[in-house]
Structure formats: structure tokens, C-alpha cells
Amino acid sequence: MLLTIDGNETYCYTGGKTFDAALPTVVFIHGAQNDHSVWILQTRYFAHHGFGVLAVDLPGHGRSKGSALTSIEAMAEWTLRLLDAAGVQQARLVGHSMGSLIALEAASKFPARITRLALVGTAFPMKVSDALLDASLNDEQKAIDMVNIWSHSSVAQKPSFPGPGGYTMGGAQRLMQAITRQGSEKMYYTNFAACNAYSNGEIAAQGITCPTLFLMGKKDMMTPPKATALLTRAIPYSKIVKLERCGHALMMEQPDSVLDNLFEFMNG
Numbered sequence: 001m002l003l004t005i006d007g008n009e010t011y012c013y014t015g016g017k018t019f020d021a022a023l024p025t026v027v028f029i030h031g032a033q034n035d036h037s038v039w040i041l042q043t044r045y046f047a048h049h050g051f052g053v054l055a056v057d058l059p060g061h062g063r064s065k066g067s068a069l070t071s072i073e074a075m076a077e078w079t080l081r082l083l084d085a086a087g088v089q090q091a092r093l094v095g096h097s098m099g100s101l102i103a104l105e106a107a108s109k110f111p112a113r114i115t116r117l118a119l120v121g122t123a124f125p126m127k128v129s130d131a132l133l134d135a136s137l138n139d140e141q142k143a144i145d146m147v148n149i150w151s152h153s154s155v156a157q158k159p160s161f162p163g164p165g166g167y168t169m170g171g172a173q174r175l176m177q178a179i180t181r182q183g184s185e186k187m188y189y190t191n192f193a194a195c196n197a198y199s200n201g202e203i204a205a206q207g208i209t210c211p212t213l214f215l216m217g218k219k220d221m222m223t224p225p226k227a228t229a230l231l232t233r234a235i236p237y238s239k240i241v242k243l244e245r246c247g248h249a250l251m252m253e254q255p256d257s258v259l260d261n262l263f264e265f266m267n268g
Contacts, residue, residue, distance in 0.1 A: 103117055127196055
């Protein structure tokens with residue numbers, strides 16, 4: 001589905017169903033150097049089981065036009081404009097990595113509009129190492145390689161993977177390379193700099209009034225579970241789930257577990 005936000009064409013994947021704003025809506029927000037496709041399995045299931053789905057391509061990512069936004073706060077405000085453009089009064093938010101910070105900030109800023117919040121692979125502060133920031137600015141392929149190595153719990157494909165013959169690390173790498181080819185912007189650096197600079201997480205967490213799910217990978221090296229402690233202490237209505245044999249790329253390594261936990265939580 002195409003929407004116009006801030007004068008730019010914005011793409012939202014709707015899970016293979018025509019979007020209906022009268023249904024309970026779940027908005028899925030991707031992380032750095034990604035697009036809506038990281039949520040394909042989860043969003044299709046939601047869309048065919050009673051929910052309206054908006055899996056966004058953030059500005060400058062995937063099929064969405066315009067320049068990438070440079071702060072988490074700006075992306076959170078953009079998310080509200082997305083709801084307005086889609087005719088949605090209230091929504092449930094799911095965000096992964098950078099997307100989790102966007103969802104957190106949006107739920108804090110607009111509590112009347114957000115009824116449930118799922119933070120997948122999150123941390124605060126979400127500091128990015130100097131080496132990775134430098135690579136994202138000066139050698140984007142090196143940054144892509146670094147993130148893929150750190151995001152997966154092993155190089156071997158899990159036997160439970162729902163797509164036989166698939167290769168999660170290779171697929172993640174190709175997606176990130178595709179985002180790079182889309183334009184001249186240093187997208188990875190822009191995204192990482194936004195995560196690195198975001199300082200409002202604790203205050204935002206203290207303002208969360210809706211039920212919140214923390215979904216983590218036990219072997220996550222990008223946003224290790226211990227890095228969520230500040231947020232989990234600050235949000236009173238939270239549930240914490242840690243997935244076995246799983247790194248930062250939760251939706252790729254444990255797609256069924258991610259789906260099961262998200263669907264159960266959003267139906268609660």
C-alpha cells in the first residue's frame with residue numbers, strides 16, 4: 001500500500017490482504033539498513049488472522065521515497081503521521097533494533113494512540129562502537145559484514161527454519177546491500193548515528209502506560225539482554241521473553257517463536 005507522508009510516497013506492506021483501518025492495527029518497524037521484508041512471515045500471519053497490518057519502509061528505505069530521517073524522535077513523529085495517513089486512530093507497535101527505539105519513543109509521545117508495544121532486540125542506551133560507526137561511514141560493505149557476523153548466533157542454518165534451502169546470513173547481507181544501492185546516502189551511518197545519539201530512552205520508558213513485550217535473543221551480541229535492564233525496570237507493565245539459540249536477527253533465526261510470542265501478546 002502506498003501512502004503520502006510529508007509529501008513523499010511511503011510504502012507499507014499489508015501482509016497480502018487489503019488494509020482495513022477498522023481492524024485492530026499492528027505497525028511493524030524495521031531496524032537499520034532494513035525494510036519491511038524482515039517481517040514477512042509474521043505480518044502475513046497477522047493479516048490473515050484478524051489484524052490490519054502496516055509493515056513500513058521508513059523514509060529512504062526500501063520502496064519509500066524521501067531522505068532518511070536523522071533522529072529517533074523524528075522517526076517517532078513520522079510514525080504518528082503514518083497512522084494519520086492510514087486513517088488509524090489506535091495501533092499496536094512492534095519494532096526491531098532501531099525500530100524498537102522508534103516504537104518506544106512513539107508510544108511515550110502519543111500514549112492515547114498506542115495500545116500495546118513489542119520491543120524486539122532492543123537496548124538502551126543503544127550505543128554503536130566506534131569501529132562500526134567508522135565502517136558504516138567509510139566502508140559500508142565492511143559494516144554489513146560486521147553486523148551479519150554479530151547478529152546471528154551461528155553461521156549454520158537452524159534445522160527449524162521454515163524455508164528449506166534458505167540462508168539467513170546471506171539473505172540479510174543481500175537486503176542490506178540492496179538498501180545501499182538505492183541511493184547516495186550513507187544509510188547505515190545515518191541509522192547508526194540516530195541510535196547512538198538517542199538519549200531519551202529512560203524518560204520515554206517511564207512514560208509508557210500500555211502493556212509491553214520485550215523479546216530478546218539469548219545470544220544477541222548487538223543488543224545483549226542485559227542491556228535492556230534500564231528499560232525493563234522503568235516500564236511497569238512489561239513481559240520479558242528470551243529466545244534460545246538466537247542472536248540479534250530474531251525474525252530470521254527463530255521466525256516461528258517470534259511470531260508465536262508476538263501473536264499471543266497482541267491478542268492479550
